Amino acid sequence: MGRNRLITLTLILGACVLPGCSMHSVTLPSRITAVHHKPIVLDGNLDDWQGIAFTQVTPDNGIFDEESYGQGSWRDADDADDLSFRFAVCHDDEALYIAVEVTDDHLVTDDTSSKQRTATAWKDDAVEIFIDGNHNRAPNARDPDGKEYQSGGEFALVFNGATTSQCSGFAQTFGDAVYWQGATNINAVRESKVTKHIYEFRFAWSVMGGKVRPGDTIGLTLGVMDDDDGLERDHALFWKAISPCCWRDESGWGTVFIKPFSGD
DSSP states (O other), rough: OHHHHHHHHHHHHHTTTSSSSTTTTOOOOEEEEEOSSSOOOSSSSSSGTTTOOOEEEEETEEEEEEEGSTTTTOOSSSSSEEEEEEEEEESSSSSSEEEEEEEEOOOOSSSSSOOOOOOGGGGGSEEEEEETTTTTOSSSSTOTTTTGGGGGGEEEEEETTTTEEETBSSSOOOOOOSSEEEEOOOSSSEEEEEEEHHHHEEEEEEGGOOOOOTTTTEEEEEEEEEEEESSOSSEEEEEOOOSTTTOOOOSSSSSEEEEEOOOO
């Protein structure tokens, strides 16, 4: 083997000892398309999502929020059975829909209750959706004057049905079709030693500033919170983000193209 080839191989192998790196990992797309679809029934199952492409996020290709370091017994997820998820997006004429299927080996909801609408969602098993409706890729999604909240923000749904949207321009609006709605599959499906559970979301265009329509592109990311021990969350795994504080810098989020209805 030539000296240059040996150096190159050494660099590749050396790089892959870094956390989250895998010779078999698949790079996640940063841009996905939301196709036009009939309205999704928010019932916590994926029957309506047949034929819609899902994106798989694992400890190898996702982003862990290092903000959690020093909290509880924080650590990277051991493997995809410990924490991973897949998600899909689509839309109808009125709203954007997001489905998330989470794989988790231990479900905990000790810090929230089902009827809470200002829940500390990030402490339990939950999904958080982050929307940059005007797609300005602002460096601080939580700017002091709340300007970024006018076109999105953070919307969280806990496995037990608790929610919060306090860090958005639409606080305590969960369940209102004018703003946002959601559902979880409370009958979690056991597969071997892991649990798969489902979240569904509906976001009306008003949540994105009221001007977003098919043909537009928005900024978006989502993170799955995981609490294994009943203390602070153990880890938070994101699709696309800049860590730490994945919720802050919109320029690190992914993008969603809202594809117009083609008529076919």
